[in-house]
Amino acid sequence: MSHEAEQTRQTATATPTATASAIDAGIAGPLVSTQWLADHLGAEGLVVLDASVVPATGADGRPTYGSGRLRHEEAHIPGARFADLLRAFSDPDAEHPFTRPTAGAFAAAATAAGVGPDTTVVVYDGAVGQWASRLWWLFRSFGHDRVAVLDGGSVAWTAEERPVESGLAASVPADVPFAAEERDGFWSDRTDVEAILSGERPATLICGTPPRDFAARHIPGSISTPAVRLVDRATNTFLPRAELRAVFADVLASPDPVIAYCGAGIAAAADALALALLGRDDVTVYDGSLSEWVSDPAAPLASVAA
Secondary structure, three states: OOHHHHHHHHHOOOOOOOOHHHHHHOOOOOEEOHHHHHHHOOOOOEEEEEOOEEEEEOOOOOEEEEEOHHHHHHOEOOOOEEOOOOOOOOOOOOOOOOOOOOHHHHHHHHHHOOOOOOOEEEEEOOOOOHHHHHHHHHHHHOOOOOEEEEOOHHHHHHHOOOOOEOOOOOOOOOOOOOOOOOOOOOEEOHHHHHHHHOOOOOOEEEEOOOHHHHHHOEOOOOEEOOHHHOEOOOOOOEOOHHHHHHHOHHHHOOOOOEEEEOOOOOHHHHHHHHHHHOOOOOEEEEOOHHHHHOOOOOOOOEOOOO
16 A cells, blocks of 8 residues: 555545434444444544553563553544543552442543443454453443444454544543443452352353463353454454354353453453343453452462363
């Protein structure tokens, strides 16, 4: 691609093509396609958020997380705003990474990102959708259903040679502040997991960590449902429903509610989204996940022999 063509590609803007009501009609499920977003970019009432985070491994072998802001500034979907999942949309002072914020803190972050009570939100990331799924889950848990994840994220968007732009969008808060009210039925905590292990509560535990990590350690009795295996490697989009059912066959075979966890409640949100695609509405995310669980030296862990 020539420099001139690339420059045009990076500065292309979309013309509004839909009303807010038409937008809402198009997000009946957890996902929207790249074509849907291309058709609706610039529409009144639509805010696109880039929730990308850059994971790495520290010198001690432990996972670390960096902001995706610089990558966002280099290239993002036209009009998209950066959503800081490390600080603004998590509690930066909590003991464990990505702990969900208070309702007040989430409302302030959403409002600052241009999201009001009637805004339609599309979230994406530059990975396999787990960061976007986390923000999708947070919005819904705080009472906002007008939210969807861009299927395939920026990987699919750029592979299709759709327009991107560089820089950082001006911060324009929502005219009407976002109102957050935490809903029941979205989160589980350590005591819920302990109740499962003791037999006091029937539920299915699923773990969204990669297979190698699951083999090394997981909460006893968990079913491995790696978030990295929920997407088609060729397109980066979520697998067709039939293939997702195969991934979750052991989970779907039980009528018990589901508690999803991973390392820090991120991949677990992708599991929750995939199960929502399959019609399950009895899924909660263990917010502390393994980060909290292993902080107690007495907490039971299991492994899979090589």
